[in-house]
Amino acid sequence: MPRTNQAIKPRAPSPAARSILQLKRIYGRRPLNEWRALLAEVAAIDRTSEPLVGPARRKIFGFLFLAAVFAVAATFFIYVAVLSVVSAGMAGFYLVRWWRLRSTDVSNDFRNVLLKFLRIMAEDIPAKGRISMLVDVSGPTKQKLIAEKQLPPGRCKKIVEKVYSDPWCHMQAPLSNGSRMLLGIENRYTVQQRTWTNLRGKTKAKTKWKKLVKVTVGLIPDPERLCFDRDRVARRSGQENLRLMQKPRGEICRLTRKFKFKDRQLPEASVSPEELVGMFFVLGSLLKPSRRS
Amino acid sequence: MRDPTQGGICHSKKGLLFLEDCGELAVDTCSLCARPVCAAHRVVGPEGPVCPECYYRDQRDASDEDDDTEEDDLDADTDAPLSYPDRDQYYDKYDYQPVVTGSSHYFSDRDYRTFEETTEAPTKGPAATAGEGPEDEEGADREERDDLDHFLES
Numbered sequence: 001m002p003r004t005n006q007a008i009k010p011r012a013p014s015p016a017a018r019s020i021l022q023l024k025r026i027y028g029r030r031p032l033n034e035w036r037a038l039l040a041e042v043a044a045i046d047r048t049s050e051p052l053v054g055p056a057r058r059k060i061f062g063f064l065f066l067a068a069v070f071a072v073a074a075t076f077f078i079y080v081a082v083l084s085v086v087s088a089g090m091a092g093f094y095l096v097r098w099w100r101l102r103s104t105d106v107s108n109d110f111r112n113v114l115l116k117f118l119r120i121m122a123e124d125i126p127a128k129g130r131i132s133m134l135v136d137v138s139g140p141t142k143q144k145l146i147a148e149k150q151l152p153p154g155r156c157k158k159i160v161e162k163v164y165s166d167p168w169c170h171m172q173a174p175l176s177n178g179s180r181m182l183l184g185i186e187n188r189y190t191v192q193q194r195t196w197t198n199l200r201g202k203t204k205a206k207t208k209w210k211k212l213v214k215v216t217v218g219l220i221p222d223p224e225r226l227c228f229d230r231d232r233v234a235r236r237s238g239q240e241n242l243r244l245m246q247k248p249r250g251e252i253c254r255l256t257r258k259f260k261f262k263d264r265q266l267p268e269a270s271v272s273p274e275e276l277v278g279m280f281f282v283l284g285s286l287l288k289p290s291r292r293s
Numbered sequence: 294m295r296d297p298t299q300g301g302i303c304h305s306k307k308g309l310l311f312l313e314d315c316g317e318l319a320v321d322t323c324s325l326c327a328r329p330v331c332a333a334h335r336v337v338g339p340e341g342p343v344c345p346e347c348y349y350r351d352q353r354d355a356s357d358e359d360d361d362t363e364e365d366d367l368d369a370d371t372d373a374p375l376s377y378p379d380r381d382q383y384y385d386k387y388d389y390q391p392v393v394t395g396s397s398h399y400f401s402d403r404d405y406r407t408f409e410e411t412t413e414a415p416t417k418g419p420a421a422t423a424g425e426g427p428e429d430e431e432g433a434d435r436e437e438r439d440d441l442d443h444f445l446e447s
């Protein structure tokens with residue numbers, strides 16, 4: 001039997017996955033398994049490309065430095081100019097590589113939160129039920145900048161604060177007992193860039209990131225089977241940001257919680273999928289049967 | 294002759310937020326609680342074929358003395374559904390009693406809410422029935438989008 005290397009050949013991304021990587025967002029109605037397969041594919045590509053971005057960037061600067069050194073040396077030995085050109089060429093090669101890797105590098109929240117959450121809830125969502133989902137994986141980009149201001153400098157020379165609003169996940173899914181669940185996650189990034197001059201007269205800069213994750217979950221019970229117990233909701237709303245609303249398609253109870261993360265770089269940490277499950281449990285515990293079957 | 298699968302439907306529970314009967318074709322019965330189980334929910338233990346509920350309850354009782362809580366492995370690459378011990382851990386962690394639906398009369402210590410008092414069903418508005426048939430696919434899509442927008446805006 002002829003040997004093939006098909007098993008080890010990396011598979012090209014599907015058109016849908018390629019579309020997510022290009023547009024950095026997707027909206028659609030698909031069954032659970034299709035969503036999970038698609039997001040898992042994008043996650044796998046992201047996981048592969050992510051660790052290569054940093055080294056590629058370092059190599060660009062390394063080869064540029066070498067090209068500069070060889071260019072200076074070429075003023076004494078003309079043949080060294082060849083090495084300078086080669087180094088500049090290598091820097092160009094890694095620049096293209098870095099650019100390509102950057103284009104497939106997406107925000108990690110969708111794989112750390114959404115993909116795991118979908119796995120946990122897989123048995124609650126019917127296989128044929130279609131999930132409406134809008135996922136934005138671009139992270140805090142210039143388009144999402146909502147405020148930029150200079151703060152009073154104090155001891156520093158200059159403090160610039162930028163605020164990005166990134167509502168990256170909107171989801172609505174049917175549940176096997178006829179109810180529907182809603183999930184909205186918004187990341188709000190606040191970045192402060194401080195510049196000051198030290199005693200030696202050098203200008204220093206420091207960046208601080210804050211990430212505020214606002215999670216809103218909602219549950220619309222099937223009115224034939226379940227309804228919210230108003231007494232329980234009233235009791236619980238004293239402790240939580242909980243709201244019961246009447247909508248044309250039934251009553252909906254909404255719970256909002258906020259989670260804070262800080263780092264010197266863009267914070268990778270986010271709300272855990274278990275927290276989301278816990279929030280849905282809060283809403284589930286407020287239900288009561290509306291009619292015994 | 295007595296049918297060991299009692300009608301041929303698996304009476305094991307599935308789900309997390311809401312528990313419901315599995316409903317798949319049963320292939321065996323649990324040797325401890327006698328509930329019919331499908332191939333997916335049949336666990337072969339030392340007592341013979343058992344349902345996941347009985348199997349993991351025994352496991353939990355046995356490991357209570359060790360009290361070793363394993364880290365939840367939520368590897369996104371795996372397609373395996375949430376296992377019974379994972380589910381149990383979530384219920385313990387958040388002190389949650391799931392709403393149980395289904396006709397199965399096999400109950401566990403998680404099924405208290407099955408016996409909650411009921412109230413009159415609220416009157417179902419005209420929009421509440423929309424989107425149930427495949428012919429209403431477009432309407433359902435639009436309404437779901439509206440719901441999602443209202444939910445997020447509010």
